[in-house]
Amino acid sequence: MDIAVKDANIEPEKGNENPINYHATNMSSDWPLNENILTNTSLGIIPTGNSIVESSVCSSALMADSFCPQIWDQPVSVQSLGYCDVNVPNNARTKDNFGPTSASTGWIPDAILRECMYLPTFPGMVPQSMPHFLADSSCIEREARFSCFSGENFGDMMNRYIVPENLNSNSHVLASMQGQHDVFASGGRKMSMTESSKEAFLPSEYGTEGSPLKNKKTIESSPFSRVEAKLGVGTLANDSNEVEFSSRGDQELEGSPRESSGKGLGSKKRKRTEQNRELDENNRVPEPSAETAKDNAEIQQKSDWNPTSTSKPAGKHGKQGSQGSDLPKEEYIRVRARRGQATNSHSLSERLRREKISERMKFLQDLVPGCSKVTGKAVMLDEIINYVQSLQRQVEFLSMKLATVNPLLNFNIEGLLTKDTIQSCIGSSSSLPFPPDMIMPYLPLHQTPPGLIQPGLSSFGISSNALRRSINSPFTSAFKESTSQGLSLWEDELHNVVQMEINSSAPLSSQDLTGSLPPGHIKAEL
Amino acid sequence: MNTHNQLPSSHSSVESRFASGFLKALKKMNKNRPSSPSIRDTYRRYNFIRVSAYGLMASAVRPGRAWSHATLWKIRNRTFHRALMKRSRTHSLTRRVARGNPRNELGCEQVNDLRKLVPGGEEMKFCRLLNETAHYMKCLQAQVQIMRNIVDHYST
Numbered sequence: 001m002d003i004a005v006k007d008a009n010i011e012p013e014k015g016n017e018n019p020i021n022y023h024a025t026n027m028s029s030d031w032p033l034n035e036n037i038l039t040n041t042s043l044g045i046i047p048t049g050n051s052i053v054e055s056s057v058c059s060s061a062l063m064a065d066s067f068c069p070q071i072w073d074q075p076v077s078v079q080s081l082g083y084c085d086v087n088v089p090n091n092a093r094t095k096d097n098f099g100p101t102s103a104s105t106g107w108i109p110d111a112i113l114r115e116c117m118y119l120p121t122f123p124g125m126v127p128q129s130m131p132h133f134l135a136d137s138s139c140i141e142r143e144a145r146f147s148c149f150s151g152e153n154f155g156d157m158m159n160r161y162i163v164p165e166n167l168n169s170n171s172h173v174l175a176s177m178q179g180q181h182d183v184f185a186s187g188g189r190k191m192s193m194t195e196s197s198k199e200a201f202l203p204s205e206y207g208t209e210g211s212p213l214k215n216k217k218t219i220e221s222s223p224f225s226r227v228e229a230k231l232g233v234g235t236l237a238n239d240s241n242e243v244e245f246s247s248r249g250d251q252e253l254e255g256s257p258r259e260s261s262g263k264g265l266g267s268k269k270r271k272r273t274e275q276n277r278e279l280d281e282n283n284r285v286p287e288p289s290a291e292t293a294k295d296n297a298e299i300q301q302k303s304d305w306n307p308t309s310t311s312k313p314a315g316k317h318g319k320q321g322s323q324g325s326d327l328p329k330e331e332y333i334r335v336r337a338r339r340g341q342a343t344n345s346h347s348l349s350e351r352l353r354r355e356k357i358s359e360r361m362k363f364l365q366d367l368v369p370g371c372s373k374v375t376g377k378a379v380m381l382d383e384i385i386n387y388v389q390s391l392q393r394q395v396e397f398l399s400m401k402l403a404t405v406n407p408l409l410n411f412n413i414e415g416l417l418t419k420d421t422i423q424s425c426i427g428s429s430s431s432l433p434f435p436p437d438m439i440m441p442y443l444p445l446h447q448t449p450p451g452l453i454q455p456g457l458s459s460f461g462i463s464s465n466a467l468r469r470s471i472n473s474p475f476t477s478a479f480k481e482s483t484s485q486g487l488s489l490w491e492d493e494l495h496n497v498v499q500m501e502i503n504s505s506a507p508l509s510s511q512d513l514t515g516s517l518p519p520g521h522i523k524a525e526l
Numbered sequence: 527m528n529t530h531n532q533l534p535s536s537h538s539s540v541e542s543r544f545a546s547g548f549l550k551a552l553k554k555m556n557k558n559r560p561s562s563p564s565i566r567d568t569y570r571r572y573n574f575i576r577v578s579a580y581g582l583m584a585s586a587v588r589p590g591r592a593w594s595h596a597t598l599w600k601i602r603n604r605t606f607h608r609a610l611m612k613r614s615r616t617h618s619l620t621r622r623v624a625r626g627n628p629r630n631e632l633g634c635e636q637v638n639d640l641r642k643l644v645p646g647g648e649e650m651k652f653c654r655l656l657n658e659t660a661h662y663m664k665c666l667q668a669q670v671q672i673m674r675n676i677v678d679h680y681s682t
Contacts, residue, residue: 353653360656367663381636384659388643391666398673399579402552403572405680 541668543586548672551578577601583669584645592654593662596646 364384365371371383555574581601584594640655641647644662647655 356653357656360653360660364656364660364663367660378636381640384663385636385639385643388640388659388663388666391663391670392643394670395579395666395673396576398670398677399575400572401677402575402673402680403568405677 540586540588540665541672543588544583544669545672545676547582547586548579549676551575551582552676579669579673583665587661587665591658591661592650593645593647593658600645 361377361380365374365380368380368383368387371380371387374380374383552575555571580597584590584597584601587594590598637652637655640659641650644650644655644659647658650658
């Protein structure tokens with residue numbers, strides 16, 4: 001039965017793709033409508049086991065759909081509510097499929113809350129809607145990735161259950177549901193998850209709605225969820241459910257040790273329920289049914305769109321949403337594009353990285369003088385490398401000079417750090433007057449005659465100036481500035497020569513060469 | 527951008543820290559200065575000045591960047607001189623390290639050269655390397671200017 005129904009359901013799903021968007025836009029109008037329907041029909045539908053089962057199968061197919069790229073790729077219209085819209089249409093759809101059966105169960109809003117913890121506007125809509133299964137299903141893989149996240153949600157669920165309704169049994173149902181979700185997330189079997197969640201959902205529904213079944217349950221209810229599990233199975237009374245139970249029991253055996261990572265109270269209860277159920281259902285269910293369940297799960301996964309890659313954006317968004325800011329949402333929407341497989345997180349991060357790199361390249365381009373016209377990245381890197389190299393060589397050159405120069409011991413630090421000097425520093429540093437690579441080869445000349453230079457500072461200045469002139473002259477054409485700059489350089493050098501003749505202590509500074517020296521400084525030197 | 531916003535505010539303080547430290551180092555060095563220095567003496571002083579210039583610049587950067595940490599680490603481990611002197615050796619070494627990194631989309635040679643230039647850049651990712659390069663470049667510019675001013679001051 002399962003396979004047939006599911007195959008029938010998978011195909012109509014494609015026809016239902018469009019309603020997703022439709023629901024997304026008309027979301028607000030949908031909810032009150034459905035609420036009315038629910039209130040009207042809620043009592044009538046609950047006992048019908050078969051319809052529920054079918055609808056659960058539908059929900060499983062829908063769940064497969066919820067991972068489809070069409071939903072993830074919903075374009076800009078989703079922006080207002082962000083990621084949550086994607087789930088909301090699903091919820092609307094499940095509501096349609098489930099009809100009133102899924103009516104005002106207490107834990108539904110929690111499921112939405114879990115989805116939309118980061119959406120401030122959403123909780124207002126929560127009570128009318130019934131997202132539960134699909135919301136949960138889309139959440140499952142996220143939970144698998146972020147176990148702490150699910151732990152929080154679980155606490156939320158517990159609170160919401162216990163506080164308004166004072167039903168411990170409901171909380172147990174929830175605990176069991178949470179356990180199932182985790183188990184199936186780890187197992188990767190969505191089909192069975194829906195069945196089980198559906199089934200676990202039924203008791204809670206009974207409990208909250210006050211149908212006669214509730215009385216039955218409360219009579220039977222020991223504080224453990226075994227009763228509820230029985231109740232769910234008994235009400236559904238269907239083969240498929242038992243199949244799911246069996247498979248779930250097996251999976252719980254596998255999965256329960258895995259999930260034990262710090263969920264506190266919830267995990268305790270969940271484990272208890274799991275154990276009880278394993279006892280119950282392993283007794284009840286024959287073995288071959290488990291195989292059919294596995295087949296179902298496989299079919300489901302085939303119909304899915306690449307579950308791993310879909311789960312990645314979901315997990316990513318969950319991470320962003322837990323931060324609770326608006327920015328990540330926009331970012332997520334901005335980088336998302338309808339590209340099919342290319343929108344997985346790897347290529348997204350790669351694109352972000354490339355953007356970052358180009359941004360930093362631009363910043364570096366501003367830093368390096370004369371690099372603004374260069375376009376190619378390789379050429380720019382060359383420029384950057386040359387500039388850094390030149391700066392390093394300048395440092396070495398200047399330290400060499402400091403080593404050779406006989407210092408006048410008394411100088412004031414404040415004079416060095418005044419605004420004028422710093423400004424002149426910055427001004428002249430932005431336009432590097434000479435490429436120091438050309439100076440480097442001449443360094444040995446400085447190094448060899450220290451004894452000669454030593455007695456007179458002026459002689460050192462003159463020699464270095466002459467050196468620079470000899471360096472600069474063959475390379476004027478190679479300067480980044482055009483000939484006008486070269487002419488000004490020559491003029492300045494002539495000025496320097498005149499200065500040297502007038503004043504024997506000629507300054508050795510690149511500011512003179514470029515002429516970018518503030519006038520006050522020149523006066524002081526003259 | 528991050529570095530863009532950070533630098534102008536902290537730039538002057540970095541400069542002043544470096545300048546004061548550097549002048550102190552020079553003073554200390556000049557106290558021990560012999561009356562008639564030989565070439566060997568001058569070379570030693572040159573090394574001292576250069577290393578102290580790099581080290582003081584790196585220590586003036588607060589909070590420390592990757593390049594400053596790398597520079598200080600090198601100086602502390604006494605490999606700084608040799609690393610700077612024997613360029614060829616570090617050249618081959620860094621090239622080998624960087625060739626193992628397949629992430630470079632730009633010209634591999636240039637990126638490797640840049641990695642070699644920026645201290646500590648061998649094991650950075652490319653984004654980080656660019657960031658560090660920008661910061662390092664700014665600091666080098668300031669350093670060059672301060673040293674140039676000091677030289678001017680000495681020579682006048």
